[in-house]
Amino acid sequence: MKILVTGCNGQVGFLLTKALKDKVELLALTRQELDITNEALVNKTINDFKPNVVINAAAYTAVDKAENEEELAFAINSNGPEYLAKAASKVNASIIHISTDYVFEGNKSGQYLETDPVNPQGVYGKSKLAGEVAVSKNCRKHIILRTAWIFGEHGNNFVKTMLKLGKERDTLSIVSDQFGGPTYAGDIAKAIIEIVNKIDTCEEIQWGVYHYSGIPHVSWYEFAENIFAKAQQKEVLKNTPKLTAISTEEFPTPAKRPKNSKLNCQAIEKEFGIMPSNWKEELNNINNYMTT
DSSP states (O other): OEEEEESTTSHHHHHHHHHHTTTSEEEEEOTTTOOTTOHHHHHHHHHHHOOSEEEEOOOOOOTTGGGTOHHHHHIIIIIHHHHHHHHHHHTTOEEEEEEEGGGSOSOOSSOBOTTSOOOOOSHHHHHHHHHHHHHHHHOSSEEEEEEOSEEOSSSOOHHHHHHHHHHHOSEEEEEOSOEEOOEEHHHHHHHHHHHHHHHHTTOOOOOEEEEOOEESOEEHHHHHHHHHHHHHHTTSOSSOOEEEEEOGGGSOOSSOOOSEEOBOOHHHHHHHOOOOEEHHHHGGGGGGGOOO
């Protein structure tokens, strides 16, 4: 099995590379080593290596900055996946592409299904949706994995931000009316490897879009409560800040966030036997999230 991983220094890419490095013939490339917006370089890399599976973990993820960097966001999140999908198809490879809850408007009352209408509200979500369309159009053997609220030991994320602010401040205001499933990056990596294993066994696969995120669904406020409770229990922080619940309107940002990011993950469980991420269990490793 030959696997190409793009964006191998991102939150998911880093842990994916770590998990795969001794198990397959792996070509894991950073943004500097493979600029996916360079079509000629993408073609050469994939044609030379001839992977069985391309895993695209590269993305433009600066949600607020994207509002002023639309061209760059679309180049990385739409054009790049298109080039990868086309090149993968030419060598008869499968492609696994990571997408996001931001493709949805976020006003549904229940959990989002893969078949629900998409309506991204900002540049980031629009660029990621364009990437989904490009991948599905240009490589028949594709898995698009929508996920949400990613956190992990490597890279920047909400858990690390909370711990950093928890050391610096006595009080914190946290948005309490946006809901989703925090998702451990290492569990996303495991889910992708499960999909790769099924591809490798040449079993019949239902290609397409799948949702994968964590349970239970919580607000950012509730997630922060859990982070600080665990940080105190594990003696990562001596004292934890007093938390105040605020509304989305009280914390304005350049990009609009979906208020409902709850993803229904039954399809991926049915097709691949993959269970949702248990983010509460991962918080037991909170000492690995402290940054200097």
